[in-house]
Amino acid sequence: MIGRFSRAVVATAALGALTAATACGVNSDDKGSSGDAGKSKALKVGWSTIYLTPSWMQQTDKMMKADVDKLKSDGKIGSYQVFNANGDTSQQIAQIRAMIQQKYDVILVDAGSSTALNPALEQAVTAGITVVSFDSLVTSEKVVRVGTDQKEWGRMTGQWLGEKLGGKGKIIAFNGPAGVAVSEERWQGAEEALKKFPGIKIAANVHSEYNLAPAAQAFASAYSASPDIDGVFSQGGALSAAALQTLVKQKKKLVPITGENYNGFLKMWNDNKAKGFSSLSTAQPNYLGVIALRAAVAKAGGATVPSSIMVPLPKITDDNLGEYVKADQPDDSYPIQELPQAEIDKLIGK
Amino acid sequence: MPDRLTGVLRGNLDVTGLGALLVVLLAVYAHYDSELFTPASITILSAQFLPLILAAMAQSTVMLAGGIDLSLGSVLALAMAVFAVRAEDGVLLAGVLALAAAVAAGAANGVLVAYAGLPPIIVTLAASFVWGGVTLVVLPKPGGAVPSGLVNAYNNGWNGIALPFVAIALVLVLWKAVRTTRFGLSLYAVGGNEHGAYASGIATRTVKIGTYAFAGVFIGLAGIGLAIQTGSGDATIGAPYTLNSIAASVLAGVSFFGGVGQMRATVLGALLIGLLTNLLLFTGMSPFYQLIVQGVVLIVAITVKTLATRERTD
Numbered sequence: 001m002i003g004r005f006s007r008a009v010v011a012t013a014a015l016g017a018l019t020a021a022t023a024c025g026v027n028s029d030d031k032g033s034s035g036d037a038g039k040s041k042a043l044k045v046g047w048s049t050i051y052l053t054p055s056w057m058q059q060t061d062k063m064m065k066a067d068v069d070k071l072k073s074d075g076k077i078g079s080y081q082v083f084n085a086n087g088d089t090s091q092q093i094a095q096i097r098a099m100i101q102q103k104y105d106v107i108l109v110d111a112g113s114s115t116a117l118n119p120a121l122e123q124a125v126t127a128g129i130t131v132v133s134f135d136s137l138v139t140s141e142k143v144v145r146v147g148t149d150q151k152e153w154g155r156m157t158g159q160w161l162g163e164k165l166g167g168k169g170k171i172i173a174f175n176g177p178a179g180v181a182v183s184e185e186r187w188q189g190a191e192e193a194l195k196k197f198p199g200i201k202i203a204a205n206v207h208s209e210y211n212l213a214p215a216a217q218a219f220a221s222a223y224s225a226s227p228d229i230d231g232v233f234s235q236g237g238a239l240s241a242a243a244l245q246t247l248v249k250q251k252k253k254l255v256p257i258t259g260e261n262y263n264g265f266l267k268m269w270n271d272n273k274a275k276g277f278s279s280l281s282t283a284q285p286n287y288l289g290v291i292a293l294r295a296a297v298a299k300a301g302g303a304t305v306p307s308s309i310m311v312p313l314p315k316i317t318d319d320n321l322g323e324y325v326k327a328d329q330p331d332d333s334y335p336i337q338e339l340p341q342a343e344i345d346k347l348i349g350k
Numbered sequence: 351m352p353d354r355l356t357g358v359l360r361g362n363l364d365v366t367g368l369g370a371l372l373v374v375l376l377a378v379y380a381h382y383d384s385e386l387f388t389p390a391s392i393t394i395l396s397a398q399f400l401p402l403i404l405a406a407m408a409q410s411t412v413m414l415a416g417g418i419d420l421s422l423g424s425v426l427a428l429a430m431a432v433f434a435v436r437a438e439d440g441v442l443l444a445g446v447l448a449l450a451a452a453v454a455a456g457a458a459n460g461v462l463v464a465y466a467g468l469p470p471i472i473v474t475l476a477a478s479f480v481w482g483g484v485t486l487v488v489l490p491k492p493g494g495a496v497p498s499g500l501v502n503a504y505n506n507g508w509n510g511i512a513l514p515f516v517a518i519a520l521v522l523v524l525w526k527a528v529r530t531t532r533f534g535l536s537l538y539a540v541g542g543n544e545h546g547a548y549a550s551g552i553a554t555r556t557v558k559i560g561t562y563a564f565a566g567v568f569i570g571l572a573g574i575g576l577a578i579q580t581g582s583g584d585a586t587i588g589a590p591y592t593l594n595s596i597a598a599s600v601l602a603g604v605s606f607f608g609g610v611g612q613m614r615a616t617v618l619g620a621l622l623i624g625l626l627t628n629l630l631l632f633t634g635m636s637p638f639y640q641l642i643v644q645g646v647v648l649i650v651a652i653t654v655k656t657l658a659t660r661e662r663t664d
């Protein structure tokens with residue numbers, strides 16, 4: 001009996017040792033990388049993101065890493081660490097607390113909830129840390145926010161659809177997940193714009209994740225219930241791709257669908273332009289991350305930075321589609337022109 | 351004497367093992383964060399771990415009675431939303447409403463499990479959509495407000511007292527008290543051997559409903575804690591708690607088949623999971639490797655635990 005008991009104890013100890021060893025092993029790596037910090041005050045920068053795996057995030061991550069490398073060689077950034085909350089907002093709060101504890105100079109955040117991170121981020125600001133929220137923003141006014149106007153997103157594309165249809169017709173509203181601020185705001189904007197066209201009737205309001213597979217299913221069932229629609233208000237690229245794909249597959253009339261710079265959608269749009277398909281798309285530019293990084297570095301260096309930096313939404317039309325669509329790149333990518341450094345400097349008030 | 355000591359330890363194998371592991375983790379943690387044992391750190395960490403600990407306790411309660419609750423995350427978000435929406439008109443009333451919502455949701459789950467005779471995994475999966483929808487009706491987009499004084503006191507200590515820590519201690523006392531009542535004993539009996547319990551005169555259906563409703567108390571408190579910690583409500587924040595609470599319960603040695611498990615171990619299990627994920631943040635490890643390590647440690651821990659239990663039943 002005692003033999004069995006001690007085996008369990010040994011196993012527990014082994015597990016403990018495993019944890020400790022992993023942790024320590026990585027620790028030495030960390031020290032190695034922060035050694036080349038340079039002599040001037042090089043900043044310790046962390047980015048906490050609610051997701052890291054979607055392709056938009058991957059592209060943003062790559063763009064930011066490239067810019068971090070530039071700033072590192074200028075001696076402005078000492079170390080850079082990415083934290084992935086993997087969809088768990090409570091985990092993101094833990095990450096922010098850990099960064100406060102570890103005395104980071106700059107915290108960048110792509111938020112999983114527009115409100116739940118506020119107390120943690122405000123505590124970071126009180127601790128003297130420069131906090132910049134970008135893309136999916138928080139509501140706290142104590143942090144710098146870099147984003148696009150999501151309501152304007154919906155308003156702009158909704159207005160175009162209303163005009164395109166000559167102010168009358170039946171449409172399907174194809175929105176993102178319910179309860180998510182970005183999705184709700186885009187739809188709010190669209191509703192405002194569409195109200196100006198009393199002749200436009202909303203046949204169905206469909207919610208889906210911003211992913212092709214669930215979006216295709218959601219659209220297919222809504223479309224089978226109202227196959228006589230004249231247009232689709234879609235607020236995300238994968239959603240638009242799903243909608244257009246359904247129309248093309250079923251050889252139905254290619255009604256106007258609003259969209260986003262999701263390459264899969266842009267390619268399909270390009271292929272079907274000759275058949276009369278038309279869209280107005282916009283983009284959540286990946287360079288928001290770079291602007292946030294530059295704004296944070298400037299602010300931490302003592303410069304004054306506007307507390308709200310709203311980046312204009314790009315417009316992709318039937319005419320300039322060719323500049324955006326990338327035939328040689330995968331569907332699941334978000335082609336965008338880079339923003340020149342001078343433009344970035346202007347936005348952050350340099 | 352040494353014999354008696356090992357005897358006691360063996361009787362509490364789960365608690366001893368988890369306790370030992372916790373000590374190792376704390377030692378490594380303290381290596382990275384020298385301020386770990388200061389009141390400020392304890393307050394912040396207990397605020398952070400409270401929702402998971404309470405959620406795990408709720409899950410363990412249901413599992414002890416032979417059930418499982420896949421709607422836990424949705425009900426937690428519902429309680430959080432109710433509290434955040436009503437908190438400005440009086441925190442106490444909001445708390446009562448949030449608790450009532452969670453208990454009612456739990457009781458409804460319990461009725462379906464007890465009377466419809468459906469497997470709990472199916473009932474609560476379906477219920478998770480129902481409560482998720484109700485939460486969106488209450489709070490369509492993140493918002494609501496909790497008085498900032500309360501948020502501050504909760505997160506940063508109130509006169510030097512870590513409120514979340516006190517809350518957890520009180521809840522454990524509550525469990526201890528309930529555990530020794532007729533209901534508490536019946537709960538274990540129904541989980542261990544439902545037919546036997548029925549044959550010996552226990553109203554198994556009532557006990558099941560009571561169990562889910564009682565778990566609702568813990569879930570409601572977890573939701574309220576999360577609302578105070580974040581100063582707001584968010585309908586989408588609860589989902590990860592469903593699986594994490596199951597992981598903590600399994601790690602603690604609560605059996606999927608009911609009747610076996612200790613609440614003390616569940617608290618330790620939840621603490622371990624919380625501390626481990628936190629610790630990985632300090633290591634500077636790439637985010638994807640963090641997920642791998644988290645998974646591996648869980649698997650190893652559960653394997654160790656299974657090994658130990660198997661030996662006991664030899």
